[in-house]
Amino acid sequence: MLLDELNREQKLACMNIDGPNLIIAGAGSGKTRVLTYKIAYLIQQNINPQNILALTFTNKAAEEMKERIINLVGDKAKYILMGTFHSIFSKILRIEADRLGYLSSFTIYDSDNSKSVIKAIVKDFNLDEKLYNKSYLSNRISAAKSRLISPQTYQDSEQLMLEDRMNSRPYIAKIYQEYNYRLKRNMAMDFDDLLFNMNVLLRDNNDLLLKYQERFRYILVDEYQDTNFAQYYIVKKLAARHRNISVVGDDAQSIYAFRGADISNILDFQKDYSDAKLFKLEQNYRSTNNIVNAANNVISQNKGRIEKNVWTNNGDGRKINFCRSDSDKEEAKWICNIIKDRKRAEGVEYKDFAILYRTNQQSRVIEENLRFLNIPYRIYSGISFYGRKEIKDIMAYFSLVVNPSDDEAFLRVINYPARSIGDTSINKLKILANEEKVSLFSAALNHLDKVSLTPKTKQSILDFVLMIHAFSIEKDKTDAYDLGIRIIEKSFIIPNLKKDNDPSVEDKLGNIDELIGALQAFVESEDELILDELTGEEIALSNKTLDVFVQQTSLLSETDRGDKNDDNKVSLMTIHSAKGLEFSYVFVAGMEENLFPGVLSIGSQVELEEERRLFYVAMTRAKTELALSCAQMRFRNGSMTFNEESRFLSEIDKEYLVESYNNHKDKTRQRTISSNSDFVSINRNLKKLDTLPNPIGGTPVTDMNAFREGMEVFHDKFGRGKILSLEGKGDDTKAEVQFDGFGIKKLVLRFAKLKLK
DNA sequence: GGATTTGTTTCCACC
DNA sequence: AAACAAATCC
Numbered sequence: 001m002l003l004d005e006l007n008r009e010q011k012l013a014c015m016n017i018d019g020p021n022l023i024i025a026g027a028g029s030g031k032t033r034v035l036t037y038k039i040a041y042l043i044q045q046n047i048n049p050q051n052i053l054a055l056t057f058t059n060k061a062a063e064e065m066k067e068r069i070i071n072l073v074g075d076k077a078k079y080i081l082m083g084t085f086h087s088i089f090s091k092i093l094r095i096e097a098d099r100l101g102y103l104s105s106f107t108i109y110d111s112d113n114s115k116s117v118i119k120a121i122v123k124d125f126n127l128d129e130k131l132y133n134k135s136y137l138s139n140r141i142s143a144a145k146s147r148l149i150s151p152q153t154y155q156d157s158e159q160l161m162l163e164d165r166m167n168s169r170p171y172i173a174k175i176y177q178e179y180n181y182r183l184k185r186n187m188a189m190d191f192d193d194l195l196f197n198m199n200v201l202l203r204d205n206n207d208l209l210l211k212y213q214e215r216f217r218y219i220l221v222d223e224y225q226d227t228n229f230a231q232y233y234i235v236k237k238l239a240a241r242h243r244n245i246s247v248v249g250d251d252a253q254s255i256y257a258f259r260g261a262d263i264s265n266i267l268d269f270q271k272d273y274s275d276a277k278l279f280k281l282e283q284n285y286r287s288t289n290n291i292v293n294a295a296n297n298v299i300s301q302n303k304g305r306i307e308k309n310v311w312t313n314n315g316d317g318r319k320i321n322f323c324r325s326d327s328d329k330e331e332a333k334w335i336c337n338i339i340k341d342r343k344r345a346e347g348v349e350y351k352d353f354a355i356l357y358r359t360n361q362q363s364r365v366i367e368e369n370l371r372f373l374n375i376p377y378r379i380y381s382g383i384s385f386y387g388r389k390e391i392k393d394i395m396a397y398f399s400l401v402v403n404p405s406d407d408e409a410f411l412r413v414i415n416y417p418a419r420s421i422g423d424t425s426i427n428k429l430k431i432l433a434n435e436e437k438v439s440l441f442s443a444a445l446n447h448l449d450k451v452s453l454t455p456k457t458k459q460s461i462l463d464f465v466l467m468i469h470a471f472s473i474e475k476d477k478t479d480a481y482d483l484g485i486r487i488i489e490k491s492f493i494i495p496n497l498k499k500d501n502d503p504s505v506e507d508k509l510g511n512i513d514e515l516i517g518a519l520q521a522f523v524e525s526e527d528e529l530i531l532d533e534l535t536g537e538e539i540a541l542s543n544k545t546l547d548v549f550v551q552q553t554s555l556l557s558e559t560d561r562g563d564k565n566d567d568n569k570v571s572l573m574t575i576h577s578a579k580g581l582e583f584s585y586v587f588v589a590g591m592e593e594n595l596f597p598g599v600l601s602i603g604s605q606v607e608l609e610e611e612r613r614l615f616y617v618a619m620t621r622a623k624t625e626l627a628l629s630c631a632q633m634r635f636r637n638g639s640m641t642f643n644e645e646s647r648f649l650s651e652i653d654k655e656y657l658v659e660s661y662n663n664h665k666d667k668t669r670q671r672t673i674s675s676n677s678d679f680v681s682i683n684r685n686l687k688k689l690d691t692l693p694n695p696i697g698g699t700p701v702t703d704m705n706a707f708r709e710g711m712e713v714f715h716d717k718f719g720r721g722k723i724l725s726l727e728g729k730g731d732d733t734k735a736e737v738q739f740d741g742f743g744i745k746k747l748v749l750r751f752a753k754l755k756l757k
Numbered sequence: 758g759g760a761t762t763t764g765t766t767t768c769c770a771c772c
Numbered sequence: 773a774a775a776c777a778a779a780t781c782c
Contacts, residue, residue: 058772086772111771135767191772259771359769381770415758422758557772576770598769614770637768638773 002044002072003037006030013246013279014038017045017218020239020273021246022266026310027295027620028286028582031248035222036065038246039080040072042218049079053216053238055231057223057580059084059560078526081216085231086191087555089198091528091542092212093189094551099205100197105475105547107188107403108554112387114138114179114190116408121178127171141176145192146228146260148199151177186439187405195230202237213241223580224249224269228260236272243273251306252299255576255614257606267306284310284620286582288317291626294656295619301651302609318658321627322591322649325662328362328634332369334662335587338627339375339570342585350376354571354583356618358596361636362589363572370570380559380573390497390508391515395550397491398484401471402547404441407433411440417496419460425453429461441465480549481523485516522549575618586622588615591630592643615648629662707735 003011010030013023014037025031035054043049056062062082069077081088090108097104109117115134118141122132144154154160155173164172183190189197202209219239221227224247227235239245247269254263270276284292292312299305321338325331339353355366360381370377385391393416399409415421432451433443444465448458471487488494494512497505527540542548559577571583590596596615601607619626630645707713711723721737 084772194772256771258769361768418759420758424758555772574770595769600769610770635773 002041006033006037007283009279009281009283010034010037013281014041016277016279017042017047017244019243020269020276021279022269022273022276023246023248023279023281024266024306024308025248025250025281026284026308027250027253027616028284028292028312029281029310030283030285031222031250031281032061032065032580034281035220035248036068037072039065039220040069040077043069043073043077043080047218049076050081051215051217052080052082052220053088053218054080054082054220055085055088055222055235056082057084057226058557059087059555061222061580081528084555085227085234086194087552089234090189090194090551090555093194093197093201094542094548096201096205096208099201099208101184102189103187103403105187105402106551107186107399107406107409108194108551109183109186109188109190109408110554111138111191112392113188113408114141117182117186118175118179121175121182125171125175125178127175131169132171132175137172137175140172141179142190142192143260144176145190145196146230148196148230148233150196151180182407185405186407187403188408192230195228195234198234199230199237202234209237210241212238217242218244219246221245221247222249223253225251225254225263225266226256226261227265228256229262229265230260232262232265245273252302252308252613253579253617253620255579255610255617257610267304280308282308282310284312285314286623287312287620287626288314288624290317290319290656291619291622294320294626294652295616297653297656298612298619298648298651299616302612304609318625320652320657321625321660322657323627323629323660323662324645325629325631326633328365328590328631329369330662331589331629331631332366334629335366335589335627336369336373336375338587339585340373342625348584349568350570351568352584353587354573354578354581354585354621355587355589356573356575356578356621357589358575358598358614359590360574362595365635366572366589370572375570376568377570377572378567380571380577384557385511385514386553386556388508388511390493391511393493394488394491394512394515395553397468397487397493398546398550400441400468401483401487402475402550404468404472405439407440413491414440414461414464417492419464421457421460421464425457425461428453441468445469475546478546479523479544480546481516481519481544483546484519484549488512488516518553519549522552575614578621579617582621582623584622584624585627586618586625587627587629588618589629590634591628591646591649592634593646594641594643595634595636596646597648612648612651615646713737 003014006014007030010033013021013034017038023031023034025034039052039054042052054062054065056065062084066077066080066082069080083091093100093102094104094106097106115138118137119129119134122129122134122137144160149157149160151173154176161170161173164170183193202212216238219235221235226249235245235247247266249266251263251266254261254266257263270278287295289312292310292314296310323331323334325334335355339350342348342353343350355377357363357366363379363381367377367379386395393413396409396412399406400413403409411426414426428451429440429443432447433440436443436447436450438446444461448462453461467490471483471490474483494509497508523544525544527544528542557577559573559581575588588596594602597608597611601611628649630643630649633640633642635641707723707726709723709725713721713723724736724738726735
């Protein structure tokens with residue numbers, strides 16, 4: 001029988017198909033499995049696959065799940081509508097675009113586009129760009145949208161307006177209004193609009209509400225703890241008629257409050273649906289006992305959780321490996337050494353390892369070491385593929401062809417590659433477009449005679465818009481691949497790249513090739529189908545045109561990117577992107593105060609708890625071995641920082657830990673302290689480390705006023721040196737020191753632990 | 758209009 | 773430190 005492979009609770013959760021279900025799934029408890037089998041079970045119970053809507057966290061997860069389900073119950077499962085909130089609702093918005101006064105070829109703006117629009121507004125309003133910082137405004141507007149607050153509601157809200165006045169930013173509501181106006185004029189929606197407008201669609205069109213309520217009789221939502229109000233409200237509306245809604249999640253893994261996720265959606269589910277059945281999946285199948293228990297230690301520090309007892313019978317496994325290093329470089333070295341060692345000793349592959357960190361910038365040092373040791377790796381963060389300049393340029397050409405009203409795209413490529421159309425000409429175009437109340441493209445195409453520009457410039461502009469226009473006419477008749485490669489060709493981006501002698505040109509051309517590959521894969525991919533129940537005819541939900549490609553790719557996250565041929569590589573990613581994944585060996589780097597937990601969260605209990613949940617997510621990614629590390633000094637944002645080790649470490653019971661100290665000077669000191677030997681306190685601070693024997697006698701000078709110019713000093717790492725100059729006083733004293741083998745270094749004396757000769 | 762230099766910002770996570 | 777924006781020069 002289908003569900004035989006499941007445990008009792010999992011089986012119950014799957015079989016309970018009618019009415020509201022809340023499935024609380026502890027880390028590693030087979031959440032995806034339950035979701036997969038539940039959908040398969042629905043189909044086996046003769047539920048029409050078309051009546052199933054499954055909302056997942058990533059597109060990749062949706063793809064994999066669908067594949068599994070097809071394997072379990074056969075081909076008809078391909079009719080299930082499955083994907084992320086953003087991708088599913090963008091498809092529906094595309095179909096119903098006219099109800100909102102949009103064309104179905106609308107563009108989806110990413111946060112860079114949004115910020116650029118915001119910046120232009122601030123400039124046009126003559127406001128201070130420092131005060132009206134584009135990132136701040138973008139966050140504020142996004143927060144409003146994800147709580148379904150329209151510009152008007154914002155304006156009417158005493159509280160929001162008061163907040164803004166207190167922040168001396170009284171014009172935010174006006175900016176928000178103008179921002180929405182400009183987006184609409186550009187025929188664009190931002191990420192939040194996809195959810196906001198879906199709500200508008202269902203609110204204002206009763207026929208559509210009914211249509212989609214009937215279509216989606218069974219709704220399943222994964223990672224429900226990370227839904228925001230806009231998402232919650234769509235689901236609530238869609239499920240209101242048939243009430244067959246299953247939500248799966250873990251309150252302990254809610255890590256997206258910063259972008260508007262509201263943990264009370266999951267905590268209050270039973271209040272919303274008083275007849276909801278609750279299932280708790282508590283058996284962890286992923287990790288060892290030590291990992292599960294240590295993670296439980298940590299998460300138990302948080303208040304306001306749904307009580308659950310995550311356990312495993314996987315055996316104790318090895319202890320959690322915690323290592324302190326002197327520097328970020330040493331930390332990276334330690335991690336790489338362990339990878340090499342485990343791979344050799346335990347016959348595992350590179351793809352079994354993941355290195356997780358709090359912030360993207362931490363990847364750099366680690367990368368350097370991996371490259372040095374020839375360890376293949378893949379970064380799942382940083383500048384994503386679609387964030388690269390050359391790709392964005394080409395995508396802007398595509399966007400403009402698909403949607404000529406997109407002023408952002410227009411401005412990006414009007415003079416790239418250079419066509420001798422400079423700021424002056426563009427400003428004249430902007431004024432013209434404003435007067436004629438049309439897009440820049442349309443102004444250039446239809447009203448160019450009304451502006452004073454040299455004939456040469458006019459010709460340049462006209463050549464450009466006519467080229468775009470010619471492609472634009474074809475956009476619905478030609479498939480994305482065919483049209484795409486011709487646009488790339490005509491844009492002359494490739495020859496333009498080739499002409500400069502930058503060594504990165506090869507990479508860029510490779511990226512463009514990959515984009516072309518993506519176009520091809522898109523055209524060849526299977527259609528998403530809807531079955532017409534009356535005629536039995538299959539109708540494609542969307543076709544393979546360029547506008548669909550552009551919309552789809554703007555919603556891809558880095559983890560969605562398809563595996564390349566050989567993917568036997570160590571994974572590097574932020575903890576956020578690691579959500580939902582698992583690896584045999586997991587490293588969490590940068591376990592330091594002010595980094596993890598981050599500086600900005602330390603003051604607030606709520607945010608600190610979110611950081612802790614993030615750490616919980618990180619720990620529970622590991623199957624066999626979890627390794628944590630911290631560094632005493634770390635290079636960040638152009639300067640050296642010194643932080644104590646993360647408070648989260650002290651929350652782990654010592655019986656689950658093995659500690660070591662990674663010292664560059666003396667490899668033999670890298671010692672392992674077993675749990676019953678003389679344990680070094682986890683809270684050991686820098687002072688205590690100082691008491692370890694020094695290679696050269698004497699203890700470091702602690703009185704910073706004792707240093708004088710010209711003094712001979714000794715540094716642990718740089719060796720012998722002479723003080724050239726001093727600045728500042730007390731704890732802030734800095735010195736320039738000329739070292740024998742390392743040149744001149746600027747040191748903060750409080751941390752440099754200099755010894756006098 | 759384009760290239761080069763100089764100054765400034767960002768320092769948390771992302772669909 | 774690096775990415776980005778503005779200012780300056782040609």
